[in-house]
Amino acid sequence: MIKVGIVGGTGYTGSELLRILALHPQVELKAITSRGEVGQAVADMFPALRKRVNIAFSEPTFESLKNCDLVFFATPHGVCMAQAAELVNAGIRVVDLGADFRLKNTAEFEHWYGMPHSEPALLEEAVYGLIEAHRNAVRTARLVGLAGCYPTSVQLALKPLLTAGAPLIDETTIIADCKSGVSGAGRKATVGSLFSEASENFKAYSVSGHRHLPEIEQGLEMISGRKTHVTFTPHLVPMVRGILATVYVKLNDAGQATDLQALYEGHYRDEYFVDVMPKGSLPETKHVRGSNFVRLAIHRPQGRDTAVILATIDNLVKGAAGQAVQAMNAMFGLPEHLGLEQLPLAP
Numbered sequence: 325m326i327k328v329g330i331v332g333g334t335g336y337t338g339s340e341l342l343r344i345l346a347l348h349p350q351v352e353l354k355a356i357t358s359r360g361e362v363g364q365a366v367a368d369m370f371p372a373l374r375k376r377v378n379i380a381f382s383e384p385t386f387e388s389l390k391n392c393d394l395v396f397f398a399t400p401h402g403v404c405m406a407q408a409a410e411l412v413n414a415g416i417r418v419v420d421l422g423a424d425f426r427l428k429n430t431a432e433f434e435h436w437y438g439m440p441h442s443e444p445a446l447l448e449e450a451v452y453g454l455i456e457a458h459r460n461a462v463r464t465a466r467l468v469g470l471a472g473c474y475p476t477s478v479q480l481a482l483k484p485l486l487t488a489g490a491p492l493i494d495e496t497t498i499i500a501d502c503k504s505g506v507s508g509a510g511r512k513a514t515v516g517s518l519f520s521e522a523s524e525n526f527k528a529y530s531v532s533g534h535r536h537l538p539e540i541e542q543g544l545e546m547i548s549g550r551k552t553h554v555t556f557t558p559h560l561v562p563m564v565r566g567i568l569a570t571v572y573v574k575l576n577d578a579g580q581a582t583d584l585q586a587l588y589e590g591h592y593r594d595e596y597f598v599d600v601m602p603k604g605s606l607p608e609t610k611h612v613r614g615s616n617f618v619r620l621a622i623h624r625p626q627g628r629d630t631a632v633i634l635a636t637i638d639n640l641v642k643g644a645a646g647q648a649v650q651a652m653n654a655m656f657g658l659p660e661h662l663g664l665e666q667l668p669l670a671p
């Protein structure tokens with residue numbers, strides 16, 4: 325059994341980790357932390373977990389976590405960075421669902437996250453947790469900086485086009501037009517997340533620059549070895565869960581001569597969680613809701629030189645807690661889908 329701890333158990337991704345881990349056959353939950361709820365039974369706060377999760381919140385300290393084999397940080401940026409070294413040095417593996425260990429350039433991290441990076445050596449060691457792209461490194465990692473939600477959808481949408489050998493697209497004019505449900509903003513109350521603000525509304529945000537942009541471009545460069553230029557526009561949709569990424573690329577001559585459907589199907593043939601849907605399909609967020617699946621479809625409208633890739637994930641599962649458990653499974657030599665076989669909840 326893997327002894328697991330969760331720092332940040334009162335938030336959306338922390339409680340989603342609980343939902344998944346409660347039924348994981350190889351996990352023993354040792355600790356779950358909250359600064360404000362110490363001693364309170366988790367199931368009292370989350371009645372959905374009653375009769376399955378019998379543990380109380382503890383302090384987010386080393387003392388609470390020292391008997392774990394692996395600790396998930398489902399916390400805001402900066403929290404994992406402050407505790408990771410102590411845990412890793414004690415032989416405890418760490419998966420950060422936040423962004424502390426994603427951007428490899430510390431100046432870039434400081435620019436986008438507004439805080440200096442206190443662990444540059446660990447940052448260098450950390451493995452970027454987009455498993456379908458970095459599986460072997462994740463398996464042996466002591467510390468994983470899990471890919472962000474939008475970056476997961478966009479990178480998986482583009483990966484087959486970037487690893488086909490010769491470039492197939494103009495890699496400097498990629499457009500990622502992404503829509504997310506409100507749970508992406510976390511459980512903390514902000515005005516924009518209020519029902520009266522977000523419902524019956526649809527808006528773009530951070531158009532001039534979102535912190536996932538450098539992560540997407542860094543991730544695509546790690547995949548292809550070449551620099552890309554992405555225009556990334558996130559939108560907030562009045563739904564609870566889900567991301568739909570609509571990615572536009574300009575095909576070059578080689579790309580226009582390629583059977584894109586066959587390319588995608590071949591590329592992802594062995595990926596348990598990536599489903600390339602039949603030609604002409606239109607993936608919807610309800611096709612993945614509550615599951616760790618990514619559903620993709622590639623279109624070439626009117627046979628012209630623009631390809632449109634649609635990718636949908638559940639931001640809380642493949643975009644966070646599910647991908648984190650997938651990483652844990654890989655790190656401990658378990659089948660990646662163990663505990664992650666939930667089918668999407670529909671309608």
Ligand SMILES: NC(=O)C1=CN([C@@H]2O[C@H](COP(=O)(O)OP(=O)(O)OC[C@H]3O[C@@H](n4cnc5c(N)ncnc54)[C@H](OP(=O)(O)O)[C@@H]3O)[C@@H](O)[C@H]2O)C=CC1
Pocket residue numbers: 331332333334335336337338357358359360361384397398399400401403421422423472473507508509510511512639640643644
């Ligand atoms: N929501 C999403 O779709 C996604 C979120 N993420 C990332 O996952 C992380 C968590 O997100 P989310 O669950 O949405 O956030 P929430 O705001 O819902 O929850 C944050 C959690 O962190 C805990 N926390 C806050 N500050 C500290 C601290 N200083 N020390 C210890 N614990 C702390 C809080 O617990 P308490 O106050 O009780 O201590 C709470 O449980 C973030 O980094 C986010 O960017 C990643 C992908 C997708």
Ligand SMILES: CC(=O)N[C@@H](CCC(=O)OP(=O)(O)O)C(=O)O
Pocket residue numbers: 421422423471472473474504505506507508509510558560
């Ligand atoms: C709808 C919404 O607000 N989404 C969040 C992104 C989700 C998030 O915080 O995720 P990462 O940990 O992957 O950065 C945002 O745009 O800030």
